[in-house]
Amino acid sequence: MDSRIFYGVISLLIISAVPVFAQESLISVQTDDKNYDEGDTIVISGLVTTVVGETPVTLQLFTEGNLVDIAQITVAQDGTYSHTVIAEGPLWNKAGDYLVRVLYGEGNIAESEFSYTPKSEVxxxxxxxxxxxxxxxxxxxxxxxxxxxxxxxxxxxxxxxxxxxxxxxxxxxxxxxxxxxxxxxxxxxxxxxxxxxxxxxxxxxxxxxxxxxxxxxxxxxxxxxxxxxxxxxxxxxxxxxxxAMMILLVGIMATVILTRNRFQIKI
Incomplete structure (x- = not known):
């Protein structure tokens, strides 16, 4: 076998054996609670570890694959962001788990979940x-x-x-x-x-x-x-x-009597 072919095959095997690590997302997301009822205020916040210019955070809110809300959120200079959603309206009619998905730049995604209950089921x-x-x-x-x-x-x-x-x-x-x-x-x-x-x-x-x-x-x-x-x-x-007041008064009177008796004995 040609030595060049042999070393080429070995190189490919070595490359394929090296594990490929997924790129760590630059964004995180969380909600201020895990359970909400209709009419509650949901505070969604997170952190962007590397701020890229004026790139906003795109927020999507889903339930059972249906889009409930979408928003563009400005990122602060320190990388933090926050957004509030009021859990009410025609799209908030199903109880269950809701998915919060945020996207930043290209390929940076984070998700969080919470449960929701409409007034009819509270x-x-x-x-x-x-x-x-x-x-x-x-x-x-x-x-x-x-x-x-x-x-x-x-x-x-x-x-x-x-x-x-x-x-x-x-x-x-x-x-x-x-x-x-x-x-x-x-x-x-x-x-x-x-x-x-x-x-x-x-x-x-x-x-x-x-x-x-x-x-x-x-x-x-x-x-x-x-x-x-x-x-x-x-x-x-x-x-x-x-x-309780009578017990307190009896206790005070007993203390006074004992104090007087001790004083008289000393005299």
Whole structure:
């Protein structure tokens, strides 16, 4: 065999044996959540590692292969980009997985997915929960919850709190109609004060949309995985508050008596 042919074959074998690595994409993409309901704002953002002039990012949004949205996004000097989409309109009528695809320049593609639920399929429950107040009987709390279910409501007399235990399958919210007769937050002059609301031990804000003479309606937003919501006021079942105050007074009186006795013994 001709030596030139032999070495040529060997060279081709060596070249074919060298692995070919795919070019790393210059762009990334993500959404600020993985689950959205109709009307939500979807924030899509990412990073371009090498900015090429004024080349924009092309965004495409698909569901089941159908184009839902398309946009051209300007890239900042540091390579970041961001775009918001409102999940509503005639094209947002199907529940399921949605694909976000971004393209930058030639051959640079990144993708991300999220799930979407139209209002017609959002599960929202409104009912009453009978709260056990021990020897003081029970009282009802009306609530509406979206994104989860209520497992239990418990009175914690030590901290004047109503603890709402939930199973949150998604981010959502709960509206609680709190009867003033059993739980409230009041100032010394009897006017309404703010509640302290904790979710899994972390203080969170809440909204108060309706104020009745006999109840207060508050709305609390929660995240997927949250479990315990504590609503702390200045009293929880008035009898509990009275008992707690009596125990406190007895403790103070006992301390005073002991202090006086020790003082008299020393004399």
């Amino acid at each position: 599960v929202e429950t409104t009912t009453n929960f009978e709260v056990d107040a021990g020897s003081h009987g029970t009282f009802d709390v009306e609530y509406t919850i979206k994104g989860g279910t209520v497992k239990d409501m418990i009175v914690d007399a030590d901290i004047f709190a109503l603890i709402v235990q939930i199973d949150s399958t998604d981010e959502g919210k709960i509206d609680l109609d709190l009867p003033r007769e059993f739980i409230g937050a009041e100032k010394q002059d009897g006017k309404d004060d703010t509640f302290i609301v904790l979710i899994d031990g972390v203080e969170v804000p809440y909204q108060e949309s309706v104020v009745h003479s006999d109840s207060r309606v508050i709305t609390i937003n929660f995240e997927q995985g949250d479990s315990d919501i504590e609503i702390i006021g200045t009293y929880i079942v008035p009898e509990f508050g009275t008992i």
